[in-house]
Amino acid sequence: MVFQGSSAAISHTGKVRSNNQDSGYAGSNLFVVADGMGGHAGGDVASSMAVTRLEELDHPFTSTSEAERALRDAVADAAAALIDTVAVRPELAGMGTTVSALLMVDDYAVIAHIGDSRIYLYRDGTLTQITTDHTFVQRLVDSGRITPEEARYHPRRSVLMRVLGDMDPNPELDTFIMPTQPGDRWLLCSDGLSGVVDDPHTAKALAAGLAPGRTADNLLKQTLDGGAPDNVTIVIVDIGGQHPMFSGTATVVGSASTPLGVEVPSTPAKPSRTGWLHPNRQAANEPTHFEPAAEFLEELIEEDRRRAKRRRIGWIAGLIVVLGLLAAAAFGAYQWTQTRYFVGADEDTVVIYRGIQQNIGPLSLSEPYEDTGIPLDDLPEFARATVESTITAASLDDARRIVTTISETAGGGG
Structure with a gap:
């Protein structure tokens, strides 16, 4: 059965990046966000190729199990395509992309996810994050080493532990099936949104009841107001509801929206000169996502332990200084009383x-x-x-x- 509802997709470069490595898709049954990584051109290519391969699934399926298998196969095909592309153009080695996809089958949502883009469900006034970030800091949160709030500002918050890339032909993909119902609002987004706009503000925007397009514009504005240090891609899907039904024309945004997005450049792009007047521009355009090896994970965990130890030592030293100042102030005050x-x-x-x-x-x-x-x-x-x-x-x-x-x-x- 063809999905009954309304949707919107938008993508923006942000205020810091020089190009958009995100891709997004909102079709008749399929909805996808992909956040590319791997240099100036590599991220564009990776996210475009992933969305282009997944677009082939935008048709009704007879069962959720069939749709789930199709998603897994499509992501595996995309991984193979990335590997083949790097074989032809070695300068793109290390490129990869996140993938968060939603495939509607009757009254169910079939979900596929890898990376740190997210899928949220807004239902009955409550916003719930459906997917789990495949990041280093999420592992720290899961193990109780840090809190979710600390994860938002952790220096390693952009390190991905799982990604659709050019090194693994069999990526470890999360897939699951969830029932959906009229009135549900689904939000798919890259971390350019979730890393800037917190959940309470996101929930408030979704609760306003505006059409998907206007809601997406509202969320994008909040991201831009917050500095938008990364590309931002937002896909909103309403199940039923008061807004016009889906028109039948797919919306493709970001690097996948142009054929140039999937072309592999014949020569590596030269980095632009930033000059001493703009020292932060080039750094802002460096890749911020990585797929570390297993031994690197242990190194990161050990580094985090050292950070936690330094933080504790800093707190203790600060406490000692404060107590010392209080003691000195108390002694000075007592000495003053002895002159009265x-x-x-x-x-x-x-x-x-x-x-x-x-x-x-x-x-x-x-x-x-x-x-x-x-x-x-x-x-x-x-x-x-x-x-x-x-x-x-x-x-x-x-x-x-x-x-x-x-x-x-x-x-x-x-």
């Missing part, structure tokens, strides 16, 4: 105290400095009450002047 004086009373005489008339818990901030020997019983009632409630002095000499005044009243107690 007041007149008070002990059990039976007038006493000059050094410090201030306050305590911090069990710690007293004053101590007797000089017992005047003036009995409290010799003072008039008012003078005695004043002394017992303490009299602040500006200095030691001032305290002694206060005592002299008090002694002149002695003998009038009653």
